[in-house]
Amino acid sequence: MITNFFEGIGAYGVLMTKVFRRPDRFKLFYKSTIKEIQLLGIDSIGIVVILSVFMGAIVTIQTAFQLSDDPLIPTYYIAMATRESITLEFSPTVVSLILAGKVGSNIASSLGTMRVSEQIDALEVMGVNSASYLILPKIVAQLLFNPLLILMSMFLGLWGGAMAGDLLGLIAFQESISGYQLEFIVFENVIYGLIKSVVYALIIGSVSAYCGYTVKGGAVEVGVASTNAVVRSCLAIILSNYVLTDLLLN
Amino acid sequence: MIQAKGIHKSFEDNNVLKGVDVDFHRGEINLIIGRSGSGKTVFLKTILGLHEPDQGEILYDGEVLGEMTKQRFKILRQEIGMVFQGGALFDSMTVAQNIRFPLEMFSTMTEHEMDQRVKFVMDRVRLEGADEKFPSEISGGMQKRVSIARAISMNPKYLFCDEPNSGLDPETAIVIDQLIHELTHEYEMTTIVNTHDMNSVLEIGDHVIFMKEGLKVWEGNSSQILKSTNADVEEYVFKSKLFKQVRQALR
Numbered sequence: 001m002i003t004n005f006f007e008g009i010g011a012y013g014v015l016m017t018k019v020f021r022r023p024d025r026f027k028l029f030y031k032s033t034i035k036e037i038q039l040l041g042i043d044s045i046g047i048v049v050i051l052s053v054f055m056g057a058i059v060t061i062q063t064a065f066q067l068s069d070d071p072l073i074p075t076y077y078i079a080m081a082t083r084e085s086i087t088l089e090f091s092p093t094v095v096s097l098i099l100a101g102k103v104g105s106n107i108a109s110s111l112g113t114m115r116v117s118e119q120i121d122a123l124e125v126m127g128v129n130s131a132s133y134l135i136l137p138k139i140v141a142q143l144l145f146n147p148l149l150i151l152m153s154m155f156l157g158l159w160g161g162a163m164a165g166d167l168l169g170l171i172a173f174q175e176s177i178s179g180y181q182l183e184f185i186v187f188e189n190v191i192y193g194l195i196k197s198v199v200y201a202l203i204i205g206s207v208s209a210y211c212g213y214t215v216k217g218g219a220v221e222v223g224v225a226s227t228n229a230v231v232r233s234c235l236a237i238i239l240s241n242y243v244l245t246d247l248l249l250n
Numbered sequence: 251m252i253q254a255k256g257i258h259k260s261f262e263d264n265n266v267l268k269g270v271d272v273d274f275h276r277g278e279i280n281l282i283i284g285r286s287g288s289g290k291t292v293f294l295k296t297i298l299g300l301h302e303p304d305q306g307e308i309l310y311d312g313e314v315l316g317e318m319t320k321q322r323f324k325i326l327r328q329e330i331g332m333v334f335q336g337g338a339l340f341d342s343m344t345v346a347q348n349i350r351f352p353l354e355m356f357s358t359m360t361e362h363e364m365d366q367r368v369k370f371v372m373d374r375v376r377l378e379g380a381d382e383k384f385p386s387e388i389s390g391g392m393q394k395r396v397s398i399a400r401a402i403s404m405n406p407k408y409l410f411c412d413e414p415n416s417g418l419d420p421e422t423a424i425v426i427d428q429l430i431h432e433l434t435h436e437y438e439m440t441t442i443v444n445t446h447d448m449n450s451v452l453e454i455g456d457h458v459i460f461m462k463e464g465l466k467v468w469e470g471n472s473s474q475i476l477k478s479t480n481a482d483v484e485e486y487v488f489k490s491k492l493f494k495q496v497r498q499a500l501r
Contacts (some may be wrong), residue, residue, distance in 0.1 A: 022353060025355055053358060117336055118338040119338050119341070121300060121334065122340075124300060125298055125300070125327065125410075126332075126351075126352050126356075127324045127325075127330075177306060202326060221496055
């Protein structure tokens with residue numbers, strides 16, 4: 001098992017050296033990247049919107065429930081605590097975990113299907129660097145669009161929190177907005193989350209692509225690769241979250 | 251001309267190719283036949299450079315494949331057309347986009363020239379009117395023709411076909427054979443075809459190689475194969491009732 005793990009790391013490294021090469025034709029690379037942004041990014045906006053609004057609402061309700069027992073704590077602290085939770089962890093990490101499921105399985109299954117139907121062999125026979133041609137646009141699309149999705153998720157999470165607080169009578173909408181602005185530090189609250197989102201984008205794109213690109217066998221193996229892509233991406237996100245949190249906060 | 255010299259290839263403990271020597275001549279259709287598991291596909295992929303041989307060498311017009319520079323290898327790839335068993339067409343592209351892909355990737359043609367070339371190649375393989383269809387919307391025979399059209403779009407010097415007739419009805423199989431025959435002689439290509447189809451052997455086999463258990467056991471042409479006294483060839487060729495009757499008629 002340990003040998004397999006290190007072999008896998010080595011094979012992943014070798015694949016990435018093939019992926020990060022100068023594209024054969026920039027025009028085709030540009031077209032593929034735009035297509036991937038549509039498929040992997042824009043098509044994920046719906047789920048990110050729903051997830052973020054409700055996540056913000058739930059965090060606000062939970063925080064209000066924890067703080068409401070103490071009359072000495074001002075209510076805007078609910079908003080402050082919600083902001084910290086949303087921008088530091090929930091938006092970058094939880095949304096990326098969800099995207100690892102949606103986008104990761106899509107990448108692995110599409111590449112796996114191309115592998116078992118010999119489409120990747122066809123590219124290789126033509127002299128195309130198939131790894132770079134197929135995987136690089138997916139990773140670049142992720143790197144470009146994931147931070148935007150996370151930024152949008154932060155905004156919608158905070159908006160959802162303020163709306164829920166107001167609707168349930170926990171904290172007035174305007175007070176939430178004031179709370180969000182209190183001791184707001186751009187690096188700590190936004191850049192920190194965006195740095196994480198870039199790393200997670202790289203993980204989702206590359207790990208899922210590795211799982212799909214290296215499939216051997218048929219339809220069953222493509223399904224297994226798709227599951228592996230989600231599991232491995234999620235594990236890598238959690239582990240890197242631990243490392244990044246330590247590095248960025250200390 | 252392509253030459254295979256003493257090709258050995260193993261996968262872990264499985265010795266698939268055990269020293270194959272063959273010369274494939276230009277302007278000829280070279281058919282590789284043999285039972286499933288005889289090493290035909292591995293041999294074809296080794297010639298293509300998709301597998302690296304454990305021993306031996308492949309020469310393309312005198313140049314050793316394994317000793318080519320990356321740049322030369324890339325150019326060689328563009329001189330090769332390949333028709334895969336399942337077609338290997340890109341699902342997300344239309345028929346015209348599939349054929350156009352190698353041109354967009356490697357040629358210096360203008361948009362108009364590419365359009366003209368795609369139209370010419372589609373007409374050549376009799377695919378008129380299928381431009382905007384996706385591979386999933388066309389029949390198996392049409393998919394094979396699209397695959398051939400894509401393979402010849404760059405005007406290759408070498409054409410490889412892996413079981414081009416598998417899964418096709420006899421009539422369509424004959425059409426595909428005729429197409430491969432016409433294109434090979436028209437463009438003076440070195441064509442190598444892996445097949446199980448004895449009709450193809452008799453129809454278009456300029457040069458036939460019979461493989462068994464990773465070795466070349468017989469070599470000849472389509473007219474010689476029916477008269478072969480090689481026990482392995484006889485057993486393979488005259489397995490069906492039809493060919494048994496053909497043999498009796500010949501005698």
